[in-house]
Amino acid sequence: MASASTAAAPVIARTLSAQAAPARADAVDPRAPVNLTLKINGHDHRLALDVRTTLLDALREHLGLTGAKKGCDHGQCGACTVLIDGRRMLSCLTLAASIQGRAVTTIEGIGQADGTLHPMQQAFIEHDALQCGYCTPGQILSAIGCVQEGHAGSDAAIREYMSGNLCRCGAYPNIVAAINQAKPAMRTAKKD
Numbered sequence: 001m002a003s004a005s006t007a008a009a010p011v012i013a014r015t016l017s018a019q020a021a022p023a024r025a026d027a028v029d030p031r032a033p034v035n036l037t038l039k040i041n042g043h044d045h046r047l048a049l050d051v052r053t054t055l056l057d058a059l060r061e062h063l064g065l066t067g068a069k070k071g072c073d074h075g076q077c078g079a080c081t082v083l084i085d086g087r088r089m090l091s092c093l094t095l096a097a098s099i100q101g102r103a104v105t106t107i108e109g110i111g112q113a114d115g116t117l118h119p120m121q122q123a124f125i126e127h128d129a130l131q132c133g134y135c136t137p138g139q140i141l142s143a144i145g146c147v148q149e150g151h152a153g154s155d156a157a158i159r160e161y162m163s164g165n166l167c168r169c170g171a172y173p174n175i176v177a178a179i180n181q182a183k184p185a186m187r188t189a190k191k192d
């Protein structure tokens, strides 16, 4: 049977261990906010964020830009797609701190100041390429990227290069039709 002195030994050991490793004065708290400047839709935004904040959360929770949707938060659905320097990226897998100095475009930034819709937005409306609309901002940004990258040369190519954007409403045929309508109005990349 343990005596009172041996039973207390682990407690004493833990206490001594804690005392032996004081917090370093120069230790960096990983939760401490860092100052960032993000260029979103042509405007610079200064933010103080936890360095682990995703671009999606920075947009939605800190800048009020809720067009990019959080479908899965794991890189599987495409609902959070934005353009970074003209190329589509999943904002749920992108740390905000990693894209300083780069140009981010969200669905809020693709229309013109006078309210004229981007040709891809207009085509989605004309082809009824949505039902609930939850996936639509990501679909439209990805469709713009698909055309700009030169991957919209055929229906098969569009389906292949849009396959990262899921639509649980099944609007896929109409989305392909919308992209086919919009692409002549856009500056197309050279390789298809």
Ligand code: FES
Binding pocket: 069, 070, 071, 072, 073, 074, 075, 076, 077, 078, 079, 080, 081, 090, 091, 092, 093
């Ligand atoms: S929310 Fe980013 S891929 Fe689903």
Ligand code: FES
Binding pocket: 129, 130, 131, 132, 133, 134, 135, 136, 166, 167, 168, 169, 170, 171
């Ligand atoms: S329109 Fe509903 S998920 Fe695509």
